[in-house]
Amino acid sequence: KQEVTQIPAALSVPEGENLVLNCSFTDSAIYNLQWFRQDPGKGLTSLLLIQSSQREQTSGRLNASLDKSSGRSTLYIAASQPGDSATYLCAVRGNAGNMLTFGGGTRLMVKP
Amino acid sequence: SQTIHQWPATLVQPVGSPLSLECTVEGTSNPNLYWYRQAAGRGLQLLFYSVGIGQISSEVPQNLSASRPQDRQFILSSKKLLLSDSGFYLCAWSPLRKETQYFGPGTRLLVL
Numbered sequence: 139k140q141e142v143t144q145i146p147a148a149l150s151v152p153e154g155e156n157l158v159l160n161c162s163f164t165d166s167a168i169y170n171l172q173w174f175r176q177d178p179g180k181g182l183t184s185l186l187l188i189q190s191s192q193r194e195q196t197s198g199r200l201n202a203s204l205d206k207s208s209g210r211s212t213l214y215i216a217a218s219q220p221g222d223s224a225t226y227l228c229a230v231r232g233n234a235g236n237m238l239t240f241g242g243g244t245r246l247m248v249k250p
Numbered sequence: 251s252q253t254i255h256q257w258p259a260t261l262v263q264p265v266g267s268p269l270s271l272e273c274t275v276e277g278t279s280n281p282n283l284y285w286y287r288q289a290a291g292r293g294l295q296l297l298f299y300s301v302g303i304g305q306i307s308s309e310v311p312q313n314l315s316a317s318r319p320q321d322r323q324f325i326l327s328s329k330k331l332l333l334s335d336s337g338f339y340l341c342a343w344s345p346l347r348k349e350t351q352y353f354g355p356g357t358r359l360l361v362l
Contacts, residue, residue, distance in 0.1 A: 184350050241293060
């Protein structure tokens with residue numbers, strides 16, 4: 139059974155810092171991995187999707203990497219802003235079935 | 251462009267009462283549809299998914315059921331709510347089974 143863990147659970151940084159969020163998964167037989175953002179009381183917004191054959195994806199100040207063999211992904215946020223404050227969720231999809239397995243999320247606070 | 255709607259946004263129901271949450275998608279046809287629950291302090295859990303009208307798959311045994319009476323309508327129901335059914339319910343859609351999922355705004359359910 140796939141298990142996804144995100145560390146840290148919560149993070150508070152001053153504005154302007156570069157930061158890294160970590161995601162690890164136990165079963166390396168994945169189809170793809172996604173990073174989502176969730177604002178309080180809202181739905182999820184997809185940020186980046188990395189296929190199992192890819193090493194990284196970039197969108198603006200966000201860069202996500204994938205090391206499938208070691209079961210790890212990182213989300214790098216450059217020059218953080220207060221508007222980046224949210225919960226960031228990592229989810230992996232296995233090769234079989236239709237299930238996305240989510241991590242518990244990292245709650246990020248960027249202080250002005 | 252595609253949009254996904256959920257209602258109601260918030261619901262407070264007594265234990266033992268019935269439940270009906272609705273999700274509709276606009277701007278696409280034959281989407282894959284999903285129901286997730288996000289309980290306090292826990293990650294997202296996939297409850298049901300559907301690849302077509304009348305086709306429902308359940309990922310976990312529970313007190314809830316789902317139906318898809320129309321191509322772009324997905325309904326989550328219960329005949330008798332339990333306290334443990336409280337949570338944040340999210341509907342999502344994807345164009346294909348293993349592609350990015352797009353989430354609705356969610357319904358917060360409190361069972362008292």
